[in-house]
Amino acid sequence: MASLSNEPPLMVEADNNQTEETQQNRNRQIARSTVIVMIAFAVAKVISLAQTVIIANAFGVGSEWDAFVTANRIPELIFTLISGGALAHAFIPIFSGYLAKGDKEGAWRTATHVINFIFTVTLLVSAVVFFIAPWMVEHVVAPGFTPDQIEQTAHLMRILLLSTLIFSVSGICMGILQSHNHFLLPAMAPIMFDVGILIGVIFFMPVMGVTGIAVGAVLGAAMHFGIQVPGLIYYRARWWPSLDLHDPVLWRVIRLMLPRVAGLGVFSLNFLVMNNIASRLGTGSVSALDWGWRLMQIPQTLIGTAIGTVVFPSLAALSEIGDEKGKRTLMSGALRFILITSIPAGIGLIVIGQPLISLLERGAFDASASALVYSTLRAFTLGLIVHSALEVVARSFYADKDTLTPLWAALGGATINLVLSFVLSDVGEVERQTAMNAAINLLPITGFQPEVGNVSGLALANSFGVMFEVLSLLWILRRRWHGIQENQLATAIIKTLIASLIMALVVIIIEMGWHQFIGDRGLAFTVAQIGIEAVAGAIAFFVAAYALRMSELQDLVNLVLRRQPIKVKGA
Template sequence: MSVEPDEIQSANRQIARAAGTVMAAFILSNLIGLIRGILILRGFGTGAEMEAFNTANRLAETLFNLVAGGALASAFVPTFTGFLAKKETAHAWHLASAIANLVLIILTIVSALSAVFAPQIVQYLLAPGFVDEPAKFNLTVQLLRVILPSVVIFGLSGLMMGILNANQVFLYPALAPSMYSIGIIFGVLVLSPGMGIFGLAWGTVLGAALHLLVQVPSLIRLKATYKPILGLEDPAVREVGKLMLPRLVGAGIVQLNFWVNTNLASRQPEGSLTAITTAFTLMMMPQALIAQAIAIASLPTFSAQVALGRLDEMRSSLASTLRAVLLLSMPSSIGLILLREPIIRLLYQGGRFGDRSTELVAWALLWYAAGLVGHCVVEIISRAFYALHDTKTPVIVGVFAMSLNIGFSLLFTTMFQHAGLMPHGGLALANSLATGIEMAILLVIMRKRLNGLQGLFILDAVWKGAAACAAMTIILVIWLGWSASKSVWLVTLVGLLLGVGIYGVILIILKTKEVGIVWKAITRRLLHRAA
């Protein structure tokens, strides 16, 4: 089926507009998240209390991601969007009601069992290294039980995000992470002075509630209908379950890697666990702005294209999306690697976060940042598979890649120790290498699935981005050498401005298509406002 150029451009503009909305909200979320991280780390540092909290929070994050995070969204959104595209609204809300009830029941049961068996989970699965430190072990168990209610709340909130995104409503779901951070900030500033680390835990629960509540008005405006049903006999509900099962396996393997990292880091010098957690969070900030924003915006469009049989249009949209992601993620990776230490000092150093903490986090960020491009591309290409109602392929590839990650983690930590290097860096390197392999395999398979990916079009962006990154690297290395004794504010801010400026100028010189599109969009909006 041939597709008119206007239809392709319309779909691409739809993705771009939605991605712009999500990205703007994500910028706000990241800024608030930065404030949250600064307050937490300056208040608690990288010591025993923070190690206990990060370990306890790992289980809650795992349950959320397994049942109601990416696994549910990847299975629910394509099916729900298919009904909307075919104007079968009543069936769409019937499906949403059934999935919401199932999520509520499943997560409540799992959370209750996790609370009962919390000591065993910490001792045998999460942090066996804490057993020799009874105070830290008991604190981890107590914090885990406080945080667990957030899993149920996040489950319903995650489903709500999928419903709103499928209806092309992106702003308030994208603002939800900001509300989560605000809840945690309240916990740190208001609750922690009297409750210590438990104030942070209760702030996490409050943040989850705010994450849900900020989306409710948008859902009401959609005139959503709810029914107290399970719908197990509904083919659509079974389709979501069928699509979700392999994604659950894949998400489980990903989470297993985090558990392995937590397990190994609990046996390493104190601060290692908090260091990899903080560094990974820093790496995920640009990943959220770049890949998650675009992925969230593109999945409903990809799904609608597939539902209407427009695979040629989807191929073009996917190629354009990958170009944009590559052009944004490549300089972000280089910038994080080169500016990692001044960024960490500027953001976190102070209070109980000293030079040693900066050294630990910067070492992990070096190796995590090397995998940023892989993380971003995997986020996009996986959404393309989900839109095709294929959750098996990304899962199979993910299981293979993340199995490698576990092996790499054991190998690299040992190698780093023998080389006299901090071993937690090996955990970050393992993640980056495994993700890069996953990216390469998924791209090859998708290219075959769609009979091409407009490879030359994508490679054009790669070489132009690489040339701009090379120029940016030279300038930043010179700047860092010259400014070594200057204020950390000056080093960081000027470094960021130089990096963005040089990269942008080179892309303009190379006549990169996306620069022209952005410029036209800006001028069009300015002229519209002036009129």
């Protein structure tokens, strides 16, 4: 075999130019796709924020919203384990393979068998949960609920199971359209789901109470499926009412999805444990945990999920051709972009969290409820960074067709989360206090109330568990890929932290001056305060980052302005 040194210089230069052009085309596509996905996610989050404002004003941090949040846990778990993202990762490659070979009959036959099997399993599991819903609420999900709360939660859970059935089909339809390189309707589907919930919040909730939100969720699931139907018609989708359990391709899909299902199941079980403990910490604890998670998820989705979704196909392609340097460069570059955006976003949530919460709840929370939500949000800010990083780090293993290593890391993180949840939440002390108060109430003495435990400890435990996942996976990647550009990653973290702390100092000074000279004068002033602090903080961060010569910042600006493709430096 001739070496490259024996090739004509023009040949080597041509190869280099072709490689550079391929890299630029890939980066340009990543930039374009990232913007599209971010816009879609942003629209969904805006709608979700509208829901949050109305729900906060209606229920605050109280028992009814506790019931809805808890009722959604089991239906959400069923969807995650049976027909969630794991199925898409297993189904799309096989369905796409049939299309690539021109075997449309085989493609639609496989889709039919997968849809029918998944729907049947979901129906059977949902039917069981429907009948034992009160027992599951009392003994599994929320043992600290009162009998009335248990009854209401079981009622809501039974309604939400209908949305799970619809999603079992709609999720596969998304995979079908994506296999045809059609991404517009799948991107719009989550938006339609949020629109359905918003309809329930605006029109059904005033009449039906919290049950109206559950009905809106079912409507949203139907709209999630309905928006994709035109695409299925366009691609002439075919379906037969048959269930062939002897189809080897069906079982191949199932085998491929099992490790990923287990990983997603661990994530969902983490939240079941957190919900279980929060239900024992006093009224409003489950709601506070949910509000903190919702607010943290806004930047996490726009940053981590968007970038992870876009870079995954490129990572898989580089893995397929054995380009280790390309994988290392792409993963490290994507991770640096996540760090320089999620770190200031997390610190920003801490410094403007209180006025942001007051803007959303608009008087629905009392002082103690606002403090509870804010402390939970503050504990979740570490989770914002590590959850965002996990979106890229875990996908690096999936690109190498390794779904077991992320599972083991998730199990280790779940163990840490479980132990720290009990330690940091003070649930044992709360239960002892509750028992003491119950005994005191037997006497003719009034005024004793159970203390609320440390809900923020649950959020912090979750953050530490995910941090373990990220660090352990990065350590393994560093060994497998012979480096992960760790020096560049460390430099980016240090510079971003410095710039973010300068940003925080500017915001704190503005907030102190605002309270000193203006104070709380209503909604318009709160909006103005948040806007001024956000703009001033952003300017301070960019000035500090420019002074620190953060090259990733210029790349990020180019991505947003689309002036040139992303350029990530090699090792």
